[in-house]
């Protein structure tokens with residue numbers, strides 16, 4: 001079943017033709033929500049879960065408010081990953097086949113921090129992405145762009161003692177999807193992150209500066225605050241760029257705050 | 271210093287070749303004498319199964335200790351790491367092989383902390399799955415006490431032949447209670 005079929009089948013009656021929306025329809029809805037947000041004058045830092053321009057969210061967002069909970073014991077800790085879990089070569093996505101992948105070789109580096117600015121040390125970072133032509137190695141990716149036999153597009157690493165991570169990869173291409181007619185995702189790398197507490201777990205997407213598709217993309221625009229959206233855009237950094245080898249991007253990630261008390265903190269250190 | 275958080279985004283449809291790995295959902299081997307199954311189906315607001323969701327659990331060991339061991343991605347069959355990941359199948363069904371968590375403090379109601387990701391879900395959701403075992407502890411649990419009965423039910427798993435069933439409903443009348451932690 002294609003994503004279009006699924007949308008048509010799952011969407012409420014009023015939206016049963018949503019797959020036929022035009023970019024102008026989607027852009028109009030995006031603009032309407034932005035204008036409402038500006039008027040409301042509140043600061044939102046996360047994407048809306050209920051964001052109709054992203055059609056797949058219609059039946060998949062909670063309609064009741066999230067329930068406030070104080071994290072308890074297990075939620076104040078996070079799983080531990082180490083060198084048994086992740087090998088050093090896994091942070092270089094360009095070396096796992098016999099030849100060099102096609103595309104622009106890039107280095108993406110930065111730090112993982114908690115909400116208080118402290119580094120998240122020795123923690124797992126996972127990434128996945130399309131190849132330079134915008135194609136994923138995934139059976140459901142039907143985009144007729146070439147698969148690169150030298151690129152899988154999956155990487156893992158552990159942050160170092162100062163929260164730094166570094167990946168070597170290929171700049172992913174933009175790709176079409178079935179949200180609406182002529183829908184295209186801006187180029188992005190999917191990131192999966194853990195903190196020092198369960199409550200900090202997150203998955204997000206890193207984008208590249210100046211992408212012309214930003215304004216058109218309902219997933220990116222679901223973060224209705226412009227400053228918050230820009231936190232997902234990496235910076236070109238010539239100090240990361242490597243002579244005659246790869247261009248460099250810098251992207252820091254800030255997880256939500258921590259909740260452990262100083263005493264519980266000592267127990268973790270001990 | 272407080273830094274604004276980096277926003278989340280949807281896991282999208284194409285995580286399937288990246289995040290699942292061999293043994294991801296087996297926190298203990300099926301042969302473990304304490305092994306139980308924690309399983310269920312993820313549903314959307316129309317009551318249809320969601321075939322592209324990914325769930326993770328994080329839990330205490332059977333004696334209530336919080337695991338601090340590495341090795342979740344390369345399981346050795348002997349080390350309990352407390353963490354697992356399960357992609358749903360084409361029918362929206364997930365399944366973990368694990369043990370029942372013990373109480374982390376005397377009298378506390380043990381639970382599986384769960385994270386839900388899906389295509390169409392713009393940010394992850396947190397919830398808890400409580401095994402339906404210690405009625406006294408469940409009655410004392412601060413989170414469960416703060417919920418009306420029809421909402422409370424959505425967080426308590428049901429015993430079945432193989433273990434415990436815990437369905438996740440993203441939307442609708444029986445919508446699962448999803449959690450917001452302070453500062454998030």
Ligand SMILES: [Fe+2]
Pocket residue numbers: 130188190282284
């Ligand atoms: Fe993607």
